[in-house]
Amino acid sequence: MKTLMSGNEAIARGAWEAGVRFASAYPGTPSTEILENMAKYQEVRSQWSVNEKTALEAALGASLGGVRALCAMKHVGLNVAADPLFSSSYTGVNAGLVIVTADDPGCHSSQNEQDNRYYAQAAKLPLLEPSDSQEALDFARTAFELSEEYDTPVLLRVTTRVAHGKSPVATGPRTEATAPAYERTMAKHVLVPAVARPRHAAVEERLVQLQAYAESSPMNRIEWGSRRLGVVSSGVAYQYAREVLGDNASYLKLGMSFPFPDALARSFISQVEQVIVVEELEPFLEQAVRALGIDVKHPIEGKSLIPLTGELDSRTVALSLAPALAAAEGRPLGTASAPPDSGALGTVGELGNLSAPGREAEQVVGRPPMFCAGCPHRGVFYELGRLPVMVSGDIGCYALGAMPPFAAMDTCIDMGASIAAGLGFQTALDILRPGKPARTIAVIGDSTFFHSGMTGLLDAAYNSVGVITIILDNRITAMTGHQENPGSGFALSGAPAREAQLAALVRAIGIEMVQTVDPFDLAQVREAIAVAMGDPGPSVIIAHGPCALLRRLAVKRLAYQVDQDTCRKCKACLRVACPALCVEGDNVQIDAETCVGCGICSQVCRFDSIRQARAAEGGEE
Amino acid sequence: MSETTNAMLVGVGGQGTILASRVLAQLLLDAGFDVKMSEVHGMAQRGGSVTTHVRFGRRVAAPTISPGQAHFILAFECMEAARHSHYLREDGVIIANTRRIPSLPILIGREAYPDDIANRLAGRGVDVRWLDASAVAAGLGNVRVENTVLLGAFSTFLAFPEDAWKQALRTVIPAKHIELNLAAFAAGRRLTQQ
Structure with missing residues (x-):
């Protein structure tokens, strides 16, 4: 029986199944629920750290000490943790170490929309990109194995829709992991210059081995549909491409997107007529595809069509792809011949529905967030x-x-x-x-x-x-x-x-x-x-x-009321912007259900017309 | 033709949209569908709009519903029904609560709550079924179960037996609140069954 899990729940579950014993994080949307869920597992020592840097340093220490460790943060948190991130690439691990970055395309709750896949490239770490909750669980498990096999931290990157989106997940049992007993290894772990120089060479050698793994990893797969169009994609962007094109395209679906599987990509590209890279934010995959330098019949498309900024959705992908596809083929894509081997898991492309002009958005008063009633x-x-x-x-x-x-x-x-x-x-x-x-x-x-x-x-x-x-x-x-x-x-x-x-x-x-x-x-x-x-x-x-x-x-306090007889209707109280205060006609009313009695509004009233309920009703006690 | 059904639940933080969408997702999972459900966290608790996307079918790809793609919008609040109406397909239906919850610009006196939402939507040919779920919930003794009343009203638009819905309610809702919620669900169904 499958259960519905968010990507964050699934990451915690996958790490738990992999035998993780230590987990650390500083909260940050959309990553917070990973540790909140991890804390439910008694076998794991889970902690809030004061920031992402100390969280990662603690997780690295735990890994070196011999227990599998996970560290989670939002995308901008990895900026704070960048220093230990780069060092951890050189030290390597003892027990597995997995670092989760939860990126936020669209800035739902962030100050920027940086694409942290580049951190994997810059720090020379393997990068896994799940596209739904089942993959979040499976990849989290696999990440620990990869980490130990290749002596490297692994970067697991999700985005808001994978982190918070829920989909069915099949779970498995926990397997306890054992790491070699700790031994002082100064030639790896003491990053003074004399150690760091040879470690850099070791990191480069590791990348070569990781790339060989990426070529045949089950996380990277080709899904054959129509070969007129070949989509290269990863993460949630793959889901949007599938939604739009269904079996009217073939897909190079990358679960492990760094190091890039050059040979697999070459093979895929040689078997399709035109290549389009569909990804959110930066042209991370597109640069890798272009760097292959393959001579193609039709130009490779990517950020030439798909927006560089903002979050994608199916409609954005459909509208971005539709004109180019029509121009390239001279006919709508939906008329493609039946796909050769689309199995039971195939989807019907929604391109037609999604690119139709829809209703216009209705303009109504906005509903921005605001300070709660009783907010300090x-x-x-x-x-x-x-x-x-x-x-x-x-x-x-x-x-x-x-x-x-x-x-x-x-x-x-x-x-x-x-x-x-x-x-x-x-x-x-x-x-x-x-x-x-x-x-x-x-x-x-x-x-x-x-x-x-x-x-x-x-x-x-x-x-x-x-x-x-x-x-x-x-x-x-x-x-x-x-x-x-x-x-x-x-x-x-x-x-x-x-x-x-x-x-x-x-x-x-x-x-x-x-x-x-x-x-x-x-x-x-x-x-x-x-x-x-x-x-x-x-x-x-x-x-x-x-x-x-x-x-x-919480302190239980009586709600306030407006004395309409003495109120001068000046509305000065509205300047405290409290959800409990609202205007009805000319009067300001206080909703007794919402008011928690903090009294800020009464302090800005110059006419003493806002008083606590009992005082207003029955005089002094 | 689409093989995936798309339902959006829209409302204001604190109205119980997320609990209602959990019941719906449980029902769909029990019925053997592939389900994807997406909600954006963040500052929803601070009085902002809350939106949950639920998609189900044989195999669901995208986690979110795009504008023009929703078969159903279950709106817990009047202004939110209008705000999300462009997500509706041409043949889609909005099931909407008539409850009005003022937002920040209205509370601080800079804007007025629009009075013409029903007319505006009707004028554009949007199929809206208006219900006073809050009044029904208040009649049952607790306005907080307006979410379950709305879910009951919505349930008559999908081809699942009532018992399957009740089972999903029992799975998701804590035992001490289940009787009230079952009553709210039944009351909601009566609103759209005639």
């Missing part, structure tokens, strides 16, 4: 929006502070950038406008601060730059769906953990002015910022208030 970030951004300051933002729910009506953010760059970028901006202000009170305020969440904000703060303290840092300490890694972190007091397993002390940490870094405020008290927030602005040195404000969705710290 609301009051901070309400106050920041009223100040003439540069706000250096960061990655987390609080990036919503850039949205109207707050619009209180100047930059949002990468995980942890706010403080160091703020330092630089403040320095520019100091150079260009000496003596002026203009200030830079960096805003960063607790988890992001631990991830890579701490080092920027150390820079600010060390170099005495007067950037003000507000740490939004909501006691959880909220945006990715409530993962624990070093400040939350719990580990991934749910067990209690040592709780990092933010204020003490900040002081130890060298920050002398540290203020802790209740972000639900606007006056306190305002006062703390004013005090910080009055001091020339770097300082920190810790806004300590739990995420509204964090049940274990």
Whole structure:
């Protein structure tokens, strides 16, 4: 009996079946559920690391120590982990080491749409690209075997649709893995120059062997359909090509796309009339195909047709391919002769349906995400929006502070950038406008601060730059769906953990002015910022208030109500943009079901017309 | 002719679209279909639109439904029905809840909730079956089961026996909530059976 699994669940399952004993990650969409699912397996020591670099270093250490290890991250996380990634290629492994990168074409939840397949090429590691959940499981298993057989970390790359898409999966039992007992091997593991030079040569030799494997790997296969068109594809892009063309094309379906199987590709290309490379984002496969230098009858197509930016879907692929196919053949593709050996698994191409002009999109009011009712970030951004300051933002729910009506953010760059970028901006202000009170305020969440904000703060303290840092300490890694972190007091397993002390940490870094405020008290927030602005040195404000969705710290408070008799209809309260407040006719109403009683709206009312339910109904108690 | 059936479930974070799509996927898996289901996580919990794509057939390739490809759209909210209507095939059907949930631009007074959605869709020849699933759910004592009411209404458009749906509900929904959900499902079926 098959079960429906997301690609992320299937990766965790496949690694578990392969006998993985250690797993580490920093949460990041679309990769987070890999470790959340891994944590359900008792045989695996699973942990949240503070960032992707420490996660990969830990996984490499575990591998060298003798247990199969997996490390997962989102695409931009691999930038953070790039240093150990390149080194791990030289050290090789002891027990298998698999690194999962979950890329996000379309930027569903990311600051860019980089294509991490190039990391495999740059770090000279084998690259596996599953195209559905079954392959995610199978490839994860295979990755551990490859890792040990070729003494290399393996990069397993999924994209949002594979990571989050669910499809039926057949599971298998767990097989315990054994690795050789650890032995000190300085000639491999101590990467001083004298060791690194010969290791580079070994890595190159390994690539040659891996390429030979790729030529005959069952992960790389040819699916014969009509030979008029040969599609080279990998990952979810293969599924879109199949959806569009069905058996009207043949496919070189690459599960292992680096090192590229040159001979297999040559053989495939020689047996089809025209080659089209269908892939999302960069021309990674296309460059490998073109590098073969094959003399072809029709020009090889790829990014000449398929968009370089954004996420693909079936319709985009259909619209991209249709004109070129019609031109090349002088007739619609659907009239191709019956495929020679399409088995029971064949699909009917949807090219005709997909490229038909559809309905136009209906223009309706947008539904962007917004701060939740009772969110501790609301009051901070309400106050920041009223100040003439540069706000250096960061990655987390609080990036919503850039949205109207707050619009209180100047930059949002990468995980942890706010403080160091703020330092630089403040320095520019100091150079260009000496003596002026203009200030830079960096805003960063607790988890992001631990991830890579701490080092920027150390820079600010060390170099005495007067950037003000507000740490939004909501006691959880909220945006990715409530993962624990070093400040939350719990580990991934749910067990209690040592709780990092933010204020003490900040002081130890060298920050002398540290203020802790209740972000639900606007006056306190305002006062703390004013005090910080009055001091020339770097300082920190810790806004300590739990995420509204964090049940274990939820405080039951009475909902607020608008007293319509005294309300002047000025609508100032709407500037806090709370989902509990809505306009009905001329009146502002508060939905008692949605309101959690945080009271921010009542603090911006100048007429004392918003009061907690009991007080409004029955007077004082 | 397509051999894959495409259904989209669209709504607002917190409305239970994902649970409803899990029941649907379970039903399809039990019936022996190849199924692909796709949802985008991220900031859905923060009041944004939530969209789940469910595709089933003998062999399903693409994980997502493209514009113009959906046989059915089950809309949990009025504005979301309109927002996703271009995903519908010419002969497709939208089963839509009349519930209106204001979004950020409406809440902060910059936009008004559109009053003419039903007319606009009808004017363009979109086949929409409007239902007040929230009222039916409230009548059963818990507005949160509007998702199961909608699923019940949708169930009459697919050729699966009612018992298969009930089995899928029992598999997915925790035992302590199952009776209420079975009642909601039955009430939903009555809305579209006449």
